[in-house]
Amino acid sequence: MTPAQTLRHIFEQALQVVRPEPMLTSCLTLKKDVLIVGEQSLKFDLSRFKRVVVLGAGKASSEMARVLERILGPWISAGLVVTKYGHGVSCKKVKTLEAGHPVPDQNSLRAGIEFKNLITSYQDKDTLFIFLLSGGASSLLVLPEQGLSLDDKMALNKLLLSCGANIYEINALRKHVSQIKGGKLSKMAYPSSLLTLIISDVIGDPLDVIGSGPTVPDSSSWAECKAILDKYELWDQLTPSLRTYFEQGVKGKLADTPKSGDKFFSHVKNLIVGNNFTLLTKAAQIATDLGYNTLILSSELQGEAKEAGKFLASIAKTAVKHGCPCALPCCIVSGGETTVRLGQNPGLGGRNQELALSFALDVEGLDNVFLLSAGSDGTDGPTDAAGAIVDGRTIKQARSKGLNGQNFLTRHDSYSFLQAIDALLFTGPTYTNVMDIQIILGEK
Amino acid sequence: MTPAQTLRHIFEQALQVVRPEPMLTSCLTLKKDVLIVGEQSLKFDLSRFKRVVVLGAGKASSEMARVLERILGPWISAGLVVTKYGHGVSCKKVKTLEAGHPVPDQNSLRAGIEFKNLITSYQDKDTLFIFLLSGGASSLLVLPEQGLSLDDKMALNKLLLSCGANIYEINALRKHVSQIKGGKLSKMAYPSSLLTLIISDVIGDPLDVIGSGPTVPDSSSWAECKAILDKYELWDQLTPSLRTYFEQGVKGKLADTPKSGDKFFSHVKNLIVGNNFTLLTKAAQIATDLGYNTLILSSELQGEAKEAGKFLASIAKTAVKHGCPCALPCCIVSGGETTVRLGQNPGLGGRNQELALSFALDVEGLDNVFLLSAGSDGTDGPTDAAGAIVDGRTIKQARSKGLNGQNFLTRHDSYSFLQAIDALLFTGPTYTNVMDIQIILGEK
Numbered sequence: 001m002t003p004a005q006t007l008r009h010i011f012e013q014a015l016q017v018v019r020p021e022p023m024l025t026s027c028l029t030l031k032k033d034v035l036i037v038g039e040q041s042l043k044f045d046l047s048r049f050k051r052v053v054v055l056g057a058g059k060a061s062s063e064m065a066r067v068l069e070r071i072l073g074p075w076i077s078a079g080l081v082v083t084k085y086g087h088g089v090s091c092k093k094v095k096t097l098e099a100g101h102p103v104p105d106q107n108s109l110r111a112g113i114e115f116k117n118l119i120t121s122y123q124d125k126d127t128l129f130i131f132l133l134s135g136g137a138s139s140l141l142v143l144p145e146q147g148l149s150l151d152d153k154m155a156l157n158k159l160l161l162s163c164g165a166n167i168y169e170i171n172a173l174r175k176h177v178s179q180i181k182g183g184k185l186s187k188m189a190y191p192s193s194l195l196t197l198i199i200s201d202v203i204g205d206p207l208d209v210i211g212s213g214p215t216v217p218d219s220s221s222w223a224e225c226k227a228i229l230d231k232y233e234l235w236d237q238l239t240p241s242l243r244t245y246f247e248q249g250v251k252g253k254l255a256d257t258p259k260s261g262d263k264f265f266s267h268v269k270n271l272i273v274g275n276n277f278t279l280l281t282k283a284a285q286i287a288t289d290l291g292y293n294t295l296i297l298s299s300e301l302q303g304e305a306k307e308a309g310k311f312l313a314s315i316a317k318t319a320v321k322h323g324c325p326c327a328l329p330c331c332i333v334s335g336g337e338t339t340v341r342l343g344q345n346p347g348l349g350g351r352n353q354e355l356a357l358s359f360a361l362d363v364e365g366l367d368n369v370f371l372l373s374a375g376s377d378g379t380d381g382p383t384d385a386a387g388a389i390v391d392g393r394t395i396k397q398a399r400s401k402g403l404n405g406q407n408f409l410t411r412h413d414s415y416s417f418l419q420a421i422d423a424l425l426f427t428g429p430t431y432t433n434v435m436d437i438q439i440i441l442g443e444k
Numbered sequence: 445m446t447p448a449q450t451l452r453h454i455f456e457q458a459l460q461v462v463r464p465e466p467m468l469t470s471c472l473t474l475k476k477d478v479l480i481v482g483e484q485s486l487k488f489d490l491s492r493f494k495r496v497v498v499l500g501a502g503k504a505s506s507e508m509a510r511v512l513e514r515i516l517g518p519w520i521s522a523g524l525v526v527t528k529y530g531h532g533v534s535c536k537k538v539k540t541l542e543a544g545h546p547v548p549d550q551n552s553l554r555a556g557i558e559f560k561n562l563i564t565s566y567q568d569k570d571t572l573f574i575f576l577l578s579g580g581a582s583s584l585l586v587l588p589e590q591g592l593s594l595d596d597k598m599a600l601n602k603l604l605l606s607c608g609a610n611i612y613e614i615n616a617l618r619k620h621v622s623q624i625k626g627g628k629l630s631k632m633a634y635p636s637s638l639l640t641l642i643i644s645d646v647i648g649d650p651l652d653v654i655g656s657g658p659t660v661p662d663s664s665s666w667a668e669c670k671a672i673l674d675k676y677e678l679w680d681q682l683t684p685s686l687r688t689y690f691e692q693g694v695k696g697k698l699a700d701t702p703k704s705g706d707k708f709f710s711h712v713k714n715l716i717v718g719n720n721f722t723l724l725t726k727a728a729q730i731a732t733d734l735g736y737n738t739l740i741l742s743s744e745l746q747g748e749a750k751e752a753g754k755f756l757a758s759i760a761k762t763a764v765k766h767g768c769p770c771a772l773p774c775c776i777v778s779g780g781e782t783t784v785r786l787g788q789n790p791g792l793g794g795r796n797q798e799l800a801l802s803f804a805l806d807v808e809g810l811d812n813v814f815l816l817s818a819g820s821d822g823t824d825g826p827t828d829a830a831g832a833i834v835d836g837r838t839i840k841q842a843r844s845k846g847l848n849g850q851n852f853l854t855r856h857d858s859y860s861f862l863q864a865i866d867a868l869l870f871t872g873p874t875y876t877n878v879m880d881i882q883i884i885l886g887e888k
Contacts, residue, residue, distance in 0.1 A: 204761070277766060296768035300758040307751035314744040314780060322721055324740035325769065336758060
């Protein structure tokens, strides 16, 4: 295999382990009537329940439901999942809806309404709900509080994104206007038992952030909502319904989001079944088996994509020069989710492509350094590529075709650059999402 | 020791190894009449020479000369070094000048003239010149080509920095207007023997960049100078003397910079005696001796300081959560030189302080993560601090005093923030410069 082929091999093989099938089968075991969950040896005696009802929201959730049907078979009575358009697979008992992502649409609202109908119809102690949560749920599953419409919710979102509020502040308000987010799905399902199985697409796996935390306690309050609306002077910009709603909430006339210790969480268990670190661990193991000295750098990489490319290049350069942090031949893997701050009239690209181009610029001339950077969901930005594979000869190759890498990076046009030199990586949909991975090879 | 004390201990002890004394004594051995240099077993039979003359330019060069006098004693006939104001130490035979840095001044020019006088007076096969080069030399030692003045040189510099030329283009023109840079010191000293001992303050140790490469071949040409002046349309903005000078050069009426293979380099040896990796290696060794699992991440860290802080934080977080890339207790060291792009009305700070503040923001809440980031020369930006020590409690501590870390970072006012919570690190001048170091501790 060439190093580029090796990179692709490691990526594709490692991806297999974060697909719903291996993740769920490795954490769920059915022994007679007992469902054993994870390493914590959490147990559910299914014979104690009258029914098991499957719920799900997220890009991987339809596939997760299919796998769960295979594991639990006849134990499942009914189910409903919502996933992104094109991501639905056929299940036997679980109904699949498709809706909008990253912007919610009428089908997201329809999903919310059907969710509530299903949950309330089975809402008793004899029901075990298994909720399959993955990235994208916030947009795919929407149900505004009584008196609010989807338009109100969208208007609030727009206001929050433009006023300069930070992500904590945005989430506090979002959770307060939803019947699902911020622990309210747990409240809706009470007193049923509820097991949430989560594929994490958020750095650090914060349970209250993934899918806006529908089954975990919320730490924000009406008082904070007031402070945020005051701070950014948003009261006058709210729609009339939102304004009335928040005024009533702030006055204490509406219930707050469920808090830690509330009875609504007494029968709720949340479990991360897979995350970015799962992917990195598998990639490192494959590389080790291929004879590489291997290092997992971080599963929490964030910040500007092109700066991340520089940092990874600085590590690769030291590796091939000094054998640090890893002796050659080495494979250094990292993951997380970087960002791209676009300027005026940007070109086409994605964070992985931009990271790869920046890396290539900084390792130019080294003939033993190679990098793959890609999204585990098979997409990178608004492009049809998952990412790219570059090396120390990439920039020179492009120059021979009259392409200046730095210029393409400056105008955020990494896709056009990488496409012209055949360095893009395509995978199609992978039916999972644990953020991005970078794999560096340093050959002898 | 507290972790903060441990960080300071590792930093200060590691710094000792990159001071001129240990660096020169470890690479120079005098056995009877023979000077043995470095691991390459380069040898100079001093009895073959009529004289050894010491030259030097850079922030560490006066101290280097003092150490060299101690090693070679009576073998030294004469010498001249130029260093930054306040960095001169007293030597026996070597004269020390002080001049301007980072902007050259009349004393830089005076140093250039005295250099040329000294070199030409001893310029024969019976002389061994030992040239002590360290960071800052480009500004401290200046001698424009015949017909050009210091003002011409300064005007060209200003023009180049504002026209958008890249560092390679800037260096090409700078070298062509100097009698010292771009290998011309070797030409000046020919046919004497010349040994250049270098403390590197440039990422990757490129010999043609450190101090503008006075004793290494230059790869740029008059033709390139023309192309650059054309590209940025600089001809009409040149001073009359510069314009005449470049016109003559481009027409082939002036000699080009010395090239690889030229006779001027036949008796020249260049040796890096210390660099950032030397510092990191020592820091890692000290940490290992203290019982830490240790990793050298990179000696070539560059890019935006606040992004570097994020990047190191992402690694620290994964370390304390998963024991990757290093099992706890761990010490992860990196080095290089980051940059800060200042906006309007910036506050006070330096790249290490900005990196540390950004790191602190991203590890907030972790009680077992600690970072030191500092300049090895004891200064960080236009401040009196060398850098800072922060940890996962820094941001909370500051908040209790009413200080918002993110706001201070946004307006590049890291010094004020770190000063208020007593997190600055002070060392005074260290008489060396191998760029910056970051030391992360992850405690159990």
